Amino acid sequence: MASTLRDLREQILRAACAAGEGHIASAFSILDILWVLYHGILRHNPANPADPARDRFVLSKGHASLGIYGILATRGFFPMEELKTFASSSGRLGGHPDSRKVPGVEASTGSLGHGMPMAAGMALGLKIRKSSSRVVCIVGDGECNEGAVWEAALLAAHHKLGHFTCVVDFNHSGDRALMLGDLAAKFRSFDWDVVEIDGHDHAQIEAALKPHDGDVPRAVIASTIKGKGCKEMENNPAWHHKAPKVDELEAMLAQLA
Amino acid sequence: MRKQFVTTMERLLDEDPRLVVLLGDIGVFAFRHAFQKHPKRVINIGILEQATVSVAAGLAKEGFIPLFHSIAPFVVERAFEQIKVDFGYQALGGHFVSVGGSYDYAALGCSHHCPGDVELMQAVPGMQILAPGHPAEFDSLMSQTFASGKPTYHRLSERSNSEARPVTFGKAEIEQLGSGPVIVTVGPFLDRVIEASSGSDATILYYTTLAPFDDETLREHAGDGRILCVEPFYEGTLAASITNALRGKRIALSSMGVPRRFLTDYGHASYHDAACGLLAADIRARLDELRHV
Numbered sequence A: 001m002a003s004t005l006r007d008l009r010e011q012i013l014r015a016a017c018a019a020g021e022g023h024i025a026s027a028f029s030i031l032d033i034l035w036v037l038y039h040g041i042l043r044h045n046p047a048n049p050a051d052p053a054r055d056r057f058v059l060s061k062g063h064a065s066l067g068i069y070g071i072l073a074t075r076g077f078f079p080m081e082e083l084k085t086f087a088s089s090s091g092r093l094g095g096h097p098d099s100r101k102v103p104g105v106e107a108s109t110g111s112l113g114h115g116m117p118m119a120a121g122m123a124l125g126l127k128i129r130k131s132s133s134r135v136v137c138i139v140g141d142g143e144c145n146e147g148a149v150w151e152a153a154l155l156a157a158h159h160k161l162g163h164f165t166c167v168v169d170f171n172h173s174g175d176r177a178l179m180l181g182d183l184a185a186k187f188r189s190f191d192w193d194v195v196e197i198d199g200h201d202h203a204q205i206e207a208a209l210k211p212h213d214g215d216v217p218r219a220v221i222a223s224t225i226k227g228k229g230c231k232e233m234e235n236n237p238a239w240h241h242k243a244p245k246v247d248e249l250e251a252m253l254a255q256l257a
Numbered sequence B: 001m002r003k004q005f006v007t008t009m010e011r012l013l014d015e016d017p018r019l020v021v022l023l024g025d026i027g028v029f030a031f032r033h034a035f036q037k038h039p040k041r042v043i044n045i046g047i048l049e050q051a052t053v054s055v056a057a058g059l060a061k062e063g064f065i066p067l068f069h070s071i072a073p074f075v076v077e078r079a080f081e082q083i084k085v086d087f088g089y090q091a092l093g094g095h096f097v098s099v100g101g102s103y104d105y106a107a108l109g110c111s112h113h114c115p116g117d118v119e120l121m122q123a124v125p126g127m128q129i130l131a132p133g134h135p136a137e138f139d140s141l142m143s144q145t146f147a148s149g150k151p152t153y154h155r156l157s158e159r160s161n162s163e164a165r166p167v168t169f170g171k172a173e174i175e176q177l178g179s180g181p182v183i184v185t186v187g188p189f190l191d192r193v194i195e196a197s198s199g200s201d202a203t204i205l206y207y208t209t210l211a212p213f214d215d216e217t218l219r220e221h222a223g224d225g226r227i228l229c230v231e232p233f234y235e236g237t238l239a240a241s242i243t244n245a246l247r248g249k250r251i252a253l254s255s256m257g258v259p260r261r262f263l264t265d266y267g268h269a270s271y272h273d274a275a276c277g278l279l280a281a282d283i284r285a286r287l288d289e290l291r292h293v
C-alpha cells in the first residue's frame, strides 16, 4: 500500500522498471493533482466502480496511466501488487488506461484529444439525466494542440456544463513544438471560468477542484513540473517515454522527494 | 529503419530545397542535427495531426515536397479525411511516414495499434503505398518516389529482414521460383516466409510496393492459382489487389495477417506474433493446407 506520495512514486518507478515501459515523468507531473482529487474531492466507490452516483474522472493524457493506476490502487480499486503486471501480455494495466478492463477507469484514452470531448459528453449526459455527479478531466499542454480540445471547450460552454472541469497539466513540455501563450486568456475567451494554480500545492489544488455552483465550465490551469519528485527526470525530455533499467533503479529511488 | 529514415531525410534535405519535414512531436531527438542545419524546413509542428496534413497540402500547393511523420494511427486514422481530400483528390505530392504499424507498440494498447493503415490508404485513389522490409529498402524506395509528385505512404517497421533486396518501386521481387503454391509476402515478413517455406517448392513473391500493385509479376508467376498471402497488417488487406491481378483465372487464395479483432493484450510484438498465429510454423501449416486444395 502507498501511504504517501513518495511511496506511490516508488511503486510507479518499480512497475515501469519491471515492464521496461512507461511514461513516468508524465505521471509524476499530475500525481499531486490526482492525489488531491481522490482524497476528498471526487466521489468514488471502489466496491462499486460503476456506482451511478460517482463523479467521473477522465485521464485525457492517457500516457500518464501509471499515475492513475497508482492512485486507483491506493484507493482500493485493485491491489497495489497489480502494478507489477504493468504492460505485460497477461495483465490488464496497459501503457494507456483501458475502461474495458480496469475498474475505476472511465474512458480508454491514449490518442490525445479524445478524453476531453468524451468527458464533455459524459457531462452532457449527466446534465440531461439531471444527475448531481460531476466530471473532471486532465489534459496535457501538448495535448492542447489538438483541435478537438478546443471544439469540446466551445461546446461545453455553449451547453452550460458547469459540472465539467478540465485541468490542464501545464508543464510546458509542448513548448518545443508550439507555444500556447496565455492559456487562461484562451479559455476565458471561450467563456470558461478559469483558475490558475500551482499544480503541486495541495491547498491550491483542493480549492480549485472543489465542486462549485453555476453553469460555466471550469478550466484549472495547473503549473506543473514534468517528472516532479525525481530530480533527474524533472523537465528532462529524454525521460518522456523511458523506463529505468534495473541497475539504474536504486539511484532513481534515492532521488525521490 | 527509424535511424535510416533520419539519415535518408538528412540527405534529401541537403539535396532538395523543396523538402519540408513536419514531425508530429515524435522523433524530435533523432532529427536534432537536421533541425540545426535546416531550421526552416524541419519543424516540430506539434500534436495536431489533422491540421498538419492540411498544412502539408498547403505547402505542396506552394511547390514544396512535404513529409509528415508520426505514429501510424495518428498519421493515417486521425487525419484520414484530410489525406483523402487534400492530398488524394487534389492529387498533391507528399510523403507520410509512419512508425508503429500493426502492433509494434504492443504495450501501448489499442490507441497505438494500427493493423488497418494500409487498408485505409488503399481507399485513397492514387496513393502510393510502400512497406520496406529493410532500412536500405526504405532509402531506395524513398529516393525513387521522392519527387514523384504523388501522395506516398511509407510504413516503417521496428523489425527488418536480415538482408536487403534490390527493390524497384512498383515491382515485386521474385525471391524464389518453384512449382508449388505461390506465396505473396510483404516487407518485414519475408524472413519468416523464407524460413517457413524452406525445402518446399513454393514460389515467393516479395512486395514492398503495395499500391500501385504489381499485377504483372503475379500474373506471370501465379502457377496453378494456389496463393498464400502473408501480410504484416490486417489479413485480407491485399486480397482485392490479388484477385484483381488474377481476374479470369481460377485461384485458391489463403490470407494470413493480423486477425480482424482488437488486440487487448499488451507485452511485446513477439508475443502478438505468436498470439496472432504469424510465426513461421503457422505459415508452414497454412502452406501445407494449400497443398491439399
Ligand SMILES: Cc1ncc(C[n+]2csc(CCOP(=O)(O)OP(=O)(O)O)c2C)c(N)n1
Residues within 6 Å of the ligand: A023, A025, A026, A029, A061, A063, A110, A111, A112, A113, A139, A140, A141, A142, A143, A144, A169, A171, A173, A174, A226, B024, B025, B026, B047, B071, B074, B078
Ligand atoms: C493523437 C496523438 N498524437 C500523438 C501522440 C504521441 N504522444 C504521446 S504523449 C505525447 C506528448 C504529450 O504532451 P503533453 O500532452 O504535454 O503531455 P506530457 O508532456 O505532460 O506527458 C505525444 C506526442 C498521441 N498519443 N496521440
